[in-house]
Amino acid sequence: MSSATQFLGKAMKDETSSGVNVDRRKRPKQPRAVGTVEAITEAAKQIILKEGYKNLTTNRIAEVAGVGVGSLYQYFPNKQAIIKALIEETVFRAAGKVRTCLRMLMEVPLEPALHQIMTMLLATYRENDFILFRILDQIPELKEFPQNLSVEIHTHSTNLAFLEQHQAEIVVSDLPTSLMLIERTTIHKIECFLAQDPPNITEGQFIDELTQMAVKYLTR
Amino acid sequence: MSSATQFLGKAMKDETSSGVNVDRRKRPKQPRAVGTVEAITEAAKQIILKEGYKNLTTNRIAEVAGVGVGSLYQYFPNKQAIIKALIEETVFRAAGKVRTCLRMLMEVPLEPALHQIMTMLLATYRENDFILFRILDQIPELKEFPQNLSVEIHTHSTNLAFLEQHQAEIVVSDLPTSLMLIERTTIHKIECFLAQDPPNITEGQFIDELTQMAVKYLTR
Amino acid sequence: MSSATQFLGKAMKDETSSGVNVDRRKRPKQPRAVGTVEAITEAAKQIILKEGYKNLTTNRIAEVAGVGVGSLYQYFPNKQAIIKALIEETVFRAAGKVRTCLRMLMEVPLEPALHQIMTMLLATYRENDFILFRILDQIPELKEFPQNLSVEIHTHSTNLAFLEQHQAEIVVSDLPTSLMLIERTTIHKIECFLAQDPPNITEGQFIDELTQMAVKYLTR
Amino acid sequence: MSSATQFLGKAMKDETSSGVNVDRRKRPKQPRAVGTVEAITEAAKQIILKEGYKNLTTNRIAEVAGVGVGSLYQYFPNKQAIIKALIEETVFRAAGKVRTCLRMLMEVPLEPALHQIMTMLLATYRENDFILFRILDQIPELKEFPQNLSVEIHTHSTNLAFLEQHQAEIVVSDLPTSLMLIERTTIHKIECFLAQDPPNITEGQFIDELTQMAVKYLTR
DNA sequence: GATGAATGAGGATTCATTCAT
DNA sequence: CATGAATGAATCCTCATTCAT
Numbered sequence: 011m012s013s014a015t016q017f018l019g020k021a022m023k024d025e026t027s028s029g030v031n032v033d034r035r036k037r038p039k040q041p042r043a044v045g046t047v048e049a050i051t052e053a054a055k056q057i058i059l060k061e062g063y064k065n066l067t068t069n070r071i072a073e074v075a076g077v078g079v080g081s082l083y084q085y086f087p088n089k090q091a092i093i094k095a096l097i098e099e100t101v102f103r104a105a106g107k108v109r110t111c112l113r114m115l116m117e118v119p120l121e122p123a124l125h126q127i128m129t130m131l132l133a134t135y136r137e138n139d140f141i142l143f144r145i146l147d148q149i150p151e152l153k154e155f156p157q158n159l160s161v162e163i164h165t166h167s168t169n170l171a172f173l174e175q176h177q178a179e180i181v182v183s184d185l186p187t188s189l190m191l192i193e194r195t196t197i198h199k200i201e202c203f204l205a206q207d208p209p210n211i212t213e214g215q216f217i218d219e220l221t222q223m224a225v226k227y228l229t230r
Numbered sequence: 231m232s233s234a235t236q237f238l239g240k241a242m243k244d245e246t247s248s249g250v251n252v253d254r255r256k257r258p259k260q261p262r263a264v265g266t267v268e269a270i271t272e273a274a275k276q277i278i279l280k281e282g283y284k285n286l287t288t289n290r291i292a293e294v295a296g297v298g299v300g301s302l303y304q305y306f307p308n309k310q311a312i313i314k315a316l317i318e319e320t321v322f323r324a325a326g327k328v329r330t331c332l333r334m335l336m337e338v339p340l341e342p343a344l345h346q347i348m349t350m351l352l353a354t355y356r357e358n359d360f361i362l363f364r365i366l367d368q369i370p371e372l373k374e375f376p377q378n379l380s381v382e383i384h385t386h387s388t389n390l391a392f393l394e395q396h397q398a399e400i401v402v403s404d405l406p407t408s409l410m411l412i413e414r415t416t417i418h419k420i421e422c423f424l425a426q427d428p429p430n431i432t433e434g435q436f437i438d439e440l441t442q443m444a445v446k447y448l449t450r
Numbered sequence: 451m452s453s454a455t456q457f458l459g460k461a462m463k464d465e466t467s468s469g470v471n472v473d474r475r476k477r478p479k480q481p482r483a484v485g486t487v488e489a490i491t492e493a494a495k496q497i498i499l500k501e502g503y504k505n506l507t508t509n510r511i512a513e514v515a516g517v518g519v520g521s522l523y524q525y526f527p528n529k530q531a532i533i534k535a536l537i538e539e540t541v542f543r544a545a546g547k548v549r550t551c552l553r554m555l556m557e558v559p560l561e562p563a564l565h566q567i568m569t570m571l572l573a574t575y576r577e578n579d580f581i582l583f584r585i586l587d588q589i590p591e592l593k594e595f596p597q598n599l600s601v602e603i604h605t606h607s608t609n610l611a612f613l614e615q616h617q618a619e620i621v622v623s624d625l626p627t628s629l630m631l632i633e634r635t636t637i638h639k640i641e642c643f644l645a646q647d648p649p650n651i652t653e654g655q656f657i658d659e660l661t662q663m664a665v666k667y668l669t670r
Numbered sequence: 671m672s673s674a675t676q677f678l679g680k681a682m683k684d685e686t687s688s689g690v691n692v693d694r695r696k697r698p699k700q701p702r703a704v705g706t707v708e709a710i711t712e713a714a715k716q717i718i719l720k721e722g723y724k725n726l727t728t729n730r731i732a733e734v735a736g737v738g739v740g741s742l743y744q745y746f747p748n749k750q751a752i753i754k755a756l757i758e759e760t761v762f763r764a765a766g767k768v769r770t771c772l773r774m775l776m777e778v779p780l781e782p783a784l785h786q787i788m789t790m791l792l793a794t795y796r797e798n799d800f801i802l803f804r805i806l807d808q809i810p811e812l813k814e815f816p817q818n819l820s821v822e823i824h825t826h827s828t829n830l831a832f833l834e835q836h837q838a839e840i841v842v843s844d845l846p847t848s849l850m851l852i853e854r855t856t857i858h859k860i861e862c863f864l865a866q867d868p869p870n871i872t873e874g875q876f877i878d879e880l881t882q883m884a885v886k887y888l889t890r
Numbered sequence: 891g892a893t894g895a896a897t898g899a900g901g902a903t904t905c906a907t908t909c910a911t
Numbered sequence: 912c913a914t915g916a917a918t919g920a921a922t923c924c925t926c927a928t929t930c931a932t
Contacts (some may be wrong), residue, residue: 028234046892054253066928067925067926067927068927068928069894069926069927072893072894077892077893077925078892078893078894079893079894079895079928079929080891080892080893080894080928080929080930081891081893082928083927083928083929084891084892087927088927088928089897089927089928144367147292147364147367147368148367148368151284177316187431187439191419191439191443194418194419194420194422195415195419198414198415198418199411199415201412211407223411223447226447227443227446227447260909262911262916262917263915263916264919266916266917273915287900287901287902288901288902288903289900289901289902297917297918298917298918299902299903299918299919300903300904300905300916300917300918300919301916301917301918302903303902303903303905304915304916304917305905308902308903311903352903386902400930452923453928461687463904482895482896482931482932483894483895483896486895486896504811507921507922507923508922508923508924509921509922510921512898517896517897518896518897518898519897519924519925520895520896520897520898520925520926521895521896521897521923522916522924523923523926524894524895524896528923528924529922529923529924552817584807587804587807587808587809588807627871631859631879633840634858634859634862635855635858638854638855639851639854639855642854651847659847659851663851663887665889666886667883667886667887679919706913723899727904727905727906728905728906728907729905729906729915732914732915737913737914738913738914739906739907739908739914739915740907740908740909740912740913740914741912741913741914742906742907743906743907743908744912744913746907748907749905749906756930778921
């Protein structure tokens with residue numbers, strides 16, 4: 011039994027015990043309804059970005075989305091589900107970009123490839139309002155459903171494939187574990203970098219730094 | 231000094247910190263009072279650890295501390311101040327241990343020294359209920375007073391002294407910046423490691439991993 | 451500079467910096483909501499009248515109004531706003547009656563006209579639960595928004611027109627100032643009279659007294 | 671049965687039903703204790719004057735007075751009693767001045783005498799921090815014990831004696847009632863005048879105004 | 891489906907008063 | 912006598928959720 015399985019098992023147990031449902035209530039089929047759902051998550055996003063997570067109330071979401079509060083509960087069973095949907099959406103889009111980029115760099119040597127990846131990652135985080143990714147820290151309840159709420163989850167296997175493609179240049183013994191370490195470290199640094207305002211290091215320097223760190227670690 | 235001046239002074243003091251005061255209210259003098267203050271922060275700690283941050287209400291703190299709600303406000307102006315005091319306390323104690331350890335390893339070669347440091351760091355984080363360190367992520371308001379709320383702040387100069395002592399073995403150009411990166415990365419990894427339950431890697435392996443990462447990065 | 455100056459200055463600054471909003475929160479659109487708003491102010495009125503201002507708590511208002519506490523905050527940002535609305539309402543209705551009466555007496559000679567006005571004033575104060583007018587004394591915070599909270603404000607210009615119409619009989623030099631003095635004095639006396647229970651003077655005597663005072667003052 | 675008797679009767683009934691004691695707890699005999707009592711009322715006065723009635727808490731009084739909260743309850747049964755004592759003190763001192771002045775003007779003709787009295791009254795109100803006199807409006811509970819809390823009470827008989835001394839110049843039929851009207855009106859106007867900042871009338875003009883009003887009313 | 895008025899449990903905070911030291 | 916730590920009922924206000932229209 012892998013730890014992943016255990017983890018999922020735990021999450022499921024928790025869900026059962028707390029009785030909280032964070033999934034969508036119904037799949038809207040009518041185009042009007044699709045628009046409403048998007049308006050809701052978009053409103054949530056704007057509020058988090060502009061007014062802070064602590065101001066994210068259901069009434070405010072409805073107001074910004076231009077719908078009645080009641081409509082929120084047509085598509086989401088509760089507030090958490092809205093946040094979850096928003097993050098999933100964001101993560102899904104971001105992961106797609108990362109995977110596309112990785113596939114294009116399969117044939118490129120490790121160091122320049124990593125440099126490009128890092129550049130793209132930074133851009134993706136910025137575009138996708140990285141603050142959303144950090145929101146999870148403020149919602150312990152949601153942490154128990156991380157299945158789809160982390161970019162790594164959606165990119166890990168592609169990442170792995172990428173590294174295996176470059177195995178000739180790499181010396182670490184346990185590739186999956188090393189990959190995980192690099193992934194986390196990289197993302198953490200990007201978050202720290204983006205959180206600084208103004209940054210005390212140029213973007214170019216920062217990406218070089220990130221790349222060097224990964225290359226050194228992987229190739230001794 | 232006119233009453234107008236007094237008033238402005240008071241108003242300004244109140245306003246400077248965005249209206250929120252997170253400092254202590256009064257210093258307890260009677261031994262009984264000291265016990266109460268400790269009971270309050272200890273209660274807050276236990277609640278965070280056992281019931282989660284979202285259950286940290288003032289009434290619950292008082293209940294667990296075995297005092298009346300009013301007593302909380304004898305020593306702290308508001309709930310945030312309690313949390314701040316708790317974290318400061320924890321951080322201060324942890325930083326003390328780290329510094330002591332570092333001073334003992336000044337003469338030891340880099341790699342074994344780092345190995346010991348990592349071991350000690352992991353132990354310290356575990357002992358000191360590392361969860362507290364992560365609580366800040368859930369309280370954006372407190373992030374604005376990070377002066378004393380981060381272990382790094384209290385250990386950075388000692389860390390720097392340690393690395394300078396080993397300069398012969400180190401190749402990085404900008405030592406302070408590199409140190410900061412290593413500090414953050416190490417702490418982040420420790421937090422991730424401790425957050426896993428159960429960990430999918432042994433403690434020994436994990437510390438080796440940490441040490442290798444730092445050594446490689448510093449010495450190429 | 452007198453202490454009065456300092457006091458007022460401080461008070462004003464206090465209000466400005468505290469940024470308290472005493473306006474309505476939203477305009478009810480559904481008829482049900484209109485009823486709720488009225489029920490709230492009416493409940494506040496009844497509590498003040500029957501239980502005293504010190505028993506005017508938000509929970510009690512909700513209870514008497516037969517609604518939940520939350521409903522109070524659908525239409526008013528805070529308790530003060532409820533009181534303000536109640537007083538405004540009362541003042542507005544009372545001022546309307548006064549103005550109507552004055553316009554009807556434009557052609558009547560001064561003394562009989564004043565007599566009728568005083569009679570009507572007393573009746574209006576009694577009907578309109580004059581206690582509400584005195585509540586302001588107990589809420590220093592509201593005193594700073596007296597724009598619409600005083601009957602005089604809404605009747606002063608009509609009063610002035612009335613006196614100018616009778617200028618032939620009047621000898622005072624500065625009509626506006628004299629008017630203000632009479633207004634305040636009259637109202638104050640009415641309040642004192644109504645506050646007595648039981649009064650030690652008949653209503654007829656009292657109105658004669660009021661009229662005489664004004665007539666003597668205006669006509670030497 | 672005079673209205674005064676009725677009023678007292680009512681007050682006593684109220685006290686019985688509310689069971690509140692507002693008298694001093696014990697008469698301090700030791701000089702140290704006398705100092706403490708004075709420090710307490712003085713502190714209350716300073717707080718009302720500089721920080722507003724809403725900031726008058728027992729803890730703050732003790733703090734400003736430089737004693738422990740407990741000591742307040744050595745000499746006063748509750749907070750109201752402190753306020754009552756403060757007002758009594760102030761009223762008593764003010765009434766003394768007024769009576770002295772009146773006795774000196776027994777032989778002076780009505781108009782110049784009244785002019786001097788008004789001047790003195792205004793000064794007394796200013797000196798004695800007239801705000802204290804208005805505090806009663808904010809404490810309905812205390813209004814029920816006005817026996818000694820109003821300057822008029824302590825000066826009424828002297829006032830009456832003064833007017834009787836000038837009976838030759840006076841035409842009103844019911845002297846006591848007229849006196850009461852004048853007293854109230856005068857005090858009310860002084861309060862309004864002092865509350866204005868800046869006043870829109872000079873002090874001299876104001877006193878002339880007051881005097882004229884009284885003279886006209888009394889002498890036709 | 892959509893609305894928005896209504897809800898009320900629950901949270902942070904205050905402050906007059908007590909009582910052990 | 913004096914102290915000041917402790918108290919807790921009471922207060923204002925919030926906000927996720929429901930449901931009648």
